[in-house]
Amino acid sequence: MTKAKSVTVAICTRNRGPSLERAVRSVLEVLATSRWASDPHFCLLVVDNGSTDGTAECVRRLQQSEPRIRYVLEPTAGIAVARNRALAALDTDVVVFIDDDETVCPGFIEAHLDTYEQQPACVAVGGAMDLYFDTGAPSWVSPALMYLYSSYVVPEGTYRRLEPAENPPFGGNLSLLAAVAHECGGFDPAFGRVDKSLVGGEETVLLEAMRSAGNQIWLTGAARIRHHVPAERARLAWVLRRSIGQGRTEQRSAVDHALGPIVLRLLFGGTRLFAKRRSFRQPVLVEYVVHRAYWVGRLTEAIAERRSR
Template sequence: MPAIWIAIPTFRRPDRLAHLLKTLPGVAGRHDVMVLVADNDPHGQDGAAVAQQLQADGYALPLTLLTVGQPGLCAVRNAIADAALSDPAMRFVAMIDDDEWPQPGWLDALLICQAQVGADVVAGPVDSCFVGHPPRWARETLVFRPEERPWGATPMLWASNNLLVSRRAFAMIDAPFFDPRFNRSGGEDLDFLARLRNAGARFGWSPDARVSEWVPVERARLSWVLRRMWRIGCTETMARRKALPGRAGTAKLLARSLAILALRTAGLTAMLLPGARRVDIAGQWIKSWGRLYALAGGAQNHYGAL
């Protein structure tokens, strides 16, 4: 039985999903690999149709299809975890999003880092691939730059769009692994990883385990980038607020958020300097306001079937 599950949650991106699935056999064509496609659109099921067509055409990897009727990020990720854990042969779940595709050596690099570091969870960089001709600032802004850090053990990971999770890691925390409170807001992966860190999980980073992500034209716009920074501020604070409950925790987060806002406000003057990364400076300022919005009880609903 396959020991490595490549898990793909999908929602109304059939063309992107097809590209990812067609790429996988050449990059992760191992005898111990299977692919799980979890379609989170019970009405259209375009992703399911893509997976079924590839199966009918003799897809080169074992492919399982899962339809998740409950909408939302946590619902589909928990369904994936439950399905994988139900197979006693499963040792690792490799998570990748449906608008991404792996670069050569991706899976092997994750597994090598896991083995050598003794990591419970390993991640790698995500490179942006722009559709069309974006403005120069879009290629340079923090939102679209891949995270870079040294190979090996690392104290914390931040996202699940390029992540290898061991069976042992799932056993370290209680279900639901992805808290339904983040179902429509995002931030469920940050909460998942923070709980693993608090449970003593060991993290690894592999610079060679790279995936590429499509950046459509509508995302390479200033309005989208600034909204993205706002959402990051909101979801980071939601996750931290869960870890610091009660009035004392809220007061601590409020003091921290106000201090960061003051710092970012003072830093706005740097936008006047030649060569300044103005979008990043403005984005960090807006992210600070997103933190305060979350602390005030504001909710964000950006994801999930409609």
């Protein structure tokens, strides 16, 4: 077992003051019963990505009861930029990223840090992202669509290395060895959400770079967060926008940029859903429409790439 590592929990936020406060308080609650409860080197870092809703005042109130909360302003919009600002501000070995619309579960910090101490070759750790719909999940949200809400399934008791063919964990429950993240170039600003854009993938690009360098990524079911889904995201219009954003994200990192195959998939793909399910019920119809939206995103991004050449 390697020596214990110092840790920062980082939350990047933009105009979500009440949600941010809920996330911070959940971290403080689990911190109080952890081995870092009185560790002066522990840091809870809030990166304010140009908020205009009083986020700074919210953090100042929280700092009155916990001086280890640190506030950093990053005025340039973009989650990748904000996360890079967090990396630049670190003075700890490990950074654990969570999002401002989450709450963490007991044992969360220990689960991340224990993995590094037990697995010397590990440079990144991912945990479970369990969805919680604030107003209840709509009937048309099938399991096949949960990934659009950043659901990442890691069953309780899981403790293993990420396999080469597996999708890497999401950035809402992800820790990194800071030095290795720097060596691999940090988060690519060409990816990730900027203001209302739903293009993502900045953590995937970094994790693939880390993995390509021969490093290990581990998954642990003991590191769990609850990802809160507000009412405005429990609507089909948002899911369609999110699916378009997913298509644009994947097209940006695609090797093949030919338009023909994308158009064919847009026009004729997805019909196997009906044959496989033998149903035209609402959830299947929604999956079909969302699948079309994904290919609209791929086509939109491919056309934009051609125009930029």
